[in-house]
Amino acid sequence: MKKLFLILFLSIFCLGFSQKKKKAKTKVVAEKETVIIYTETEAETSNEPRIIAGFLKQNPGHTRTDFFKKRLITIIMADNSPEAKPTIKPLSKNKIEKIVSNSDLNKGKTLVSNTSGSSERNVTYANVGNTSKKAEPSDKAKKTANMLSHIFNHDPSDKEAYINIKNKSNCRLIVKISGKKYYNIDVPAKGQNYILIEKGEYVLTTMVCDAKYSSLKKIHRDIEIQLDVAE
Incomplete structure (x- = not known):
């Protein structure tokens, strides 16, 4: 009987641990950067x-x-x-x-x-x-x-360039752009927004739903960055 309870306990423990591990799986941001062509x-x-x-x-x-x-x-x-x-x-x-x-x-x-x-x-x-x-x-x-x-x-x-951020996720983004100067850009869910900044090297950070995003960018021309949560 004791062996039966022990086997049952171990089975339940392993099942719970497995489910917890699946839930704790880290989400990843899918990024696509392109030069803008109209x-x-x-x-x-x-x-x-x-x-x-x-x-x-x-x-x-x-x-x-x-x-x-x-x-x-x-x-x-x-x-x-x-x-x-x-x-x-x-x-x-x-x-x-x-x-x-x-x-x-x-x-x-x-x-x-x-x-x-x-x-x-x-x-x-x-x-x-x-x-x-x-x-x-x-x-x-x-x-x-x-x-x-x-x-x-x-x-x-020209010392300025602009970044167009296209948000493909279902969550609103507040993107922080940090470098020689600091900028914030609000991007609606399933929408886009752009900002004109001084050319240079910047770190872009935000949360795409529950996924952290951070990327170093050398901005020397107009670019578009598409963000989404990877499947």
Whole structure:
């Protein structure tokens, strides 16, 4: 009888240990890093100014350049609609057209500048109108203007690059980017978000659901990083 109880106890113990070991299996993050290449289909179907602007830069002699420029301006103007934001002065259409046509950049005007000794970005807009707080562009408008200025900047000495993070998991991500400067980027589940940073070496860290992610990146050009939990 004692032997029977002993065998039964050992069987239950081994079964419980085996199940516990399976539960404790560490999840792994699946990462995919690519250089961003925009297609004509993406530029035609996307409502993101970044994608359309990126396609225009990568395909300067495309036969549908005028069409995509008009589409880009239309989308940006819609984002800055005074009806949608009655307390915010939108960017003028003339200003947006100048950014898209690259005339401001070719003339050497500064649209984006960083204060020395600070990682906070300051953005100056010409011809926006009233300079009161209520007349300032929204954060989304500023981010879009920064991105357009960066994308249409053909200067090889450009000190900035952007990271687009595509989140394929079912969990929201808060990605910390640590290096010479520090950035945080919020990426929704099954969504994406981008951030413009100073070129350099950074450590990216986050939790993809219950899986830890940490990676050293040398950022010297625009890249896209796709994150998910490995099966």
